[in-house]
Amino acid sequence: MSMGMLIKANGALMQMVGADWLISEKREDNLGSRLGGIVQHRYVTRKLTLVVYSLQNHAAQGGPEFFFIVNFQIPGTPRYTLAMYYMMKSPLEDHPSLYKFVNGDDAYRNSRFKLIPHVFEGSWIVKQSIGKRGSLLGQTLEAQYFRGKNYMEVHCFLVFAC
Secondary structure, three states: OOOOOOOOOOOOOOEEEEEEEEEEOOOOOOHHHOOOOOOOOOEEEEOOOOEEEEOOOHHHHOOOOEEEEEEEEEOOOOEEEEEEEEEEOOOHHHOHHHHHHHHOOHHHHHOOOEEOOOOOOOOHHHHHHHOOOOEEHHHHOEEEEEEEOOEEEEEEEOOOOO
């Protein structure tokens, strides 16, 4: 693969299993480590369909499930947090690129983690102004990374300049 060349993916590596919208007076860091949270809990529900995955307490039992959490925080009082939880059921070691990202240092992660916008519905002018070009979040925003036994959390601080 050369620079600027896109290769279509075969399918999603992970599936979204939950999201949290939190309003708090303090920073909400390292959500993956919270007991009773989606990652450390025995059951994961997806959306409101009440589909339950019995994950057998993967944190304690060392199951193959791996979670990737993207945590966006808007500073201020109160502080707003959007956390999205993705899960894959296969071992992390089966996916070399993700394994290298998860076990790499922050400089490596910042040079790789990219957000690619997509407007599904909207006027032509909105779609054109948003575009489809990705942005390396670690180079654009302040990012922190938290790593647990069965999860990786990317924590992005959204700061708006007016």
